[in-house]
Every structure is written in C-alpha cells, then in structure tokens.
Amino acid sequence: DTAVSQTPKYLVTQMGNDKSIKCEQNLGHDTMYWYKQDSKKFLKIMFSYNNKELIINETVPNRFSPKSPDKAHLNLHINSLELGDSAVYFCASSQVPGNTEAFFGQGTRLTVV
Amino acid sequence: AQSVTQLDSHVSVSEGTPVLLRCNYSSSYSPSLFWYVQHPNKGLQLLLKYTSAATLVKGINGFEAEFKKSETSFHLTKPSAHMSDAAEYFCVVSSYSSASKIIFGSGTRLSIRP
Numbered sequence: 418d419t420a421v422s423q424t425p426k427y428l429v430t431q432m433g434n435d436k437s438i439k440c441e442q443n444l445g446h447d448t449m450y451w452y453k454q455d456s457k458k459f460l461k462i463m464f465s466y467n468n469k470e471l472i473i474n475e476t477v478p479n480r481f482s483p484k485s486p487d488k489a490h491l492n493l494h495i496n497s498l499e500l501g502d503s504a505v506y507f508c509a510s511s512q513v514p515g516n517t518e519a520f521f522g523q524g525t526r527l528t529v530v
Numbered sequence: 531a532q533s534v535t536q537l538d539s540h541v542s543v544s545e546g547t548p549v550l551l552r553c554n555y556s557s558s559y560s561p562s563l564f565w566y567v568q569h570p571n572k573g574l575q576l577l578l579k580y581t582s583a584a585t586l587v588k589g590i591n592g593f594e595a596e597f598k599k600s601e602t603s604f605h606l607t608k609p610s611a612h613m614s615d616a617a618e619y620f621c622v623v624s625s626y627s628s629a630s631k632i633i634f635g636s637g638t639r640l641s642i643r644p
Contacts, residue, residue, distance in 0.1 A: 450632065452634075457636075458568075458618055458636075458637045458639075459634075459636055459637065460620065460634040460637075461634075462631055462632065462633070465631070473631060507573070507574065509574075509632075511632070517562070517581075517624075518562075518564055518576050518579050519624075519632050520576075521566075521573050521574040521575075522573060523572070523573040524573050
C-alpha cells in the first residue's frame with residue numbers, strides 16, 4: 418500500500434490551461450504539505466494544512482490554490498499555467514506539524530509548453 | 531526562524547571510501563533534524579532522523595549522523611561508499627511551533643567513482 422500517493426505522475430500542458438494534482442495519504446496523519454522542486458533540485462514549501470486548515474501559505478502566486486476536502490487529501494489546483502510553473506511538485510504528510518518526519522509522494526513532474 | 535545549510539553542492543568519492551556530507555542548521559526552537567535521499571527521478575526517502583534522543587543516529591543503508599549542538603551541525607557519514615549511494619541528499623530541519631515548517635537544505639549531489 419502506498420502511504421502518500423499523487424496523481425498524475427507526469428503532466429504536460431499548454432500555457433494558460435488550468436490543471437489539478439491530487440494527493441492522498443493513508444497514514445492517518447493530521448498534516449499535509451505541498452513542495453515545489455525546481456530544476457536545481459531546491460525544495461521549497463508552498464502550503465501546509467493541519468486537520469483541513471491552512472497553516473502555512475508561502476509566497477506563492479494566487480493562481481495556486483490548495484484544497485483539503487478531508488484530512489487524508491490535499492489537492493493542488495493551478496490556474497493559468499505559466500512556463501515558470503514547470504517543476505516537480507511533491508506532496509507530503511506528517512503526524513503533526515513539525516518535529517516529525519514527513520512522508521513524501523513520488524512527485525508530479527509538471528511541464529508547461 | 532529556521533534554516534539549514536548544506537556546505538557542499540557536490541561530493542565525489544571512490545567506491546569503498548568514506549562519505550561525509552556536511553549540514554549546519556539554525557533554529558529558534560529545539561530542532562528535529564533529518565536526512566532524506568532522492569535517487570534520480572524518484573521521490574524522497576527518509577535516511578535517518580534526530581529528535582532529541584541519542585545524538586548519534588543510525589539510519590538505513592549504513593548511514594549515520596551526529597547531532598552536535600555546540601557546532602550546530604548534523605553531518606551525514608558512511609564508512610564505505612557503494613555505487614548505489616549515488617543520489618541527491620537533503621538535510622532537513624523542523625520544529626513544533628506556530629509556524630511549523632519542514633525546511634530543506636539546497637541538497638548535495640553524491641557521485642561515486644568506480
């Protein structure tokens with residue numbers, strides 16, 4: 418059983434489109450995250466939810482909107498995609514916010530053309 | 531505030547020789563520290579973690595790290611490198627606070643020479 422699963426694994430789309438990436442965790446964790454990994458492998462946190470409530474919202478364009486329908490899911494919707502959005506997006510979860518290890522999904526490689 | 535600095539962007543060692551990947555951290559709270567590994571085109575896997583118990587932490591695949599508060603360091607070591615260790619390694623700091631974050635270092639690419 419996959420602990421943290423993201424779909425799709427690969428996503429190629431044209432500029433200006435709207436797309437969503439889904440994430441689900443079956444670990445019973447309270448906290449979920451979205452990270453963006455750029456071409457230089459740098460991982461930057463975008464959002465964090467604890468018990469469906471937003472607790473971290475970094476300086477991310479408002480074209481990015483996370484949605485947490487329940488504790489086990491954290492989806493990422495991106496409007497009006499731009500070339501610079503191309504990256505690998507990782508979903509993660511942890512038992513509580515901070516102080517415990519995070520479990521990561523396999524990543525979604527988004528390519529905007 | 532928290533931050534983590536990985537001192538080397540790339541480390542290259544010969545197979546069978548020791549590995550040292552350096553990490554320094556800064557945290558206003560008692561930190562938890564982690565090392566993650568990312569193999570090419572793969573996700574992130576936890577190697578080991580320090581959460582205020584023993585300062586010498588053993589992880590998977592023969593890796594270990596020592597928490598040194600006086601030096602604010604958490605360097606990753608392995609006595610003998612294997613070809614399969616070639617990957618990107620990330621040092622991570624987190625703490626439980628109202629602005630809890632899991633902060634990644636910039637990564638160290640480990641290459642293994644035959």
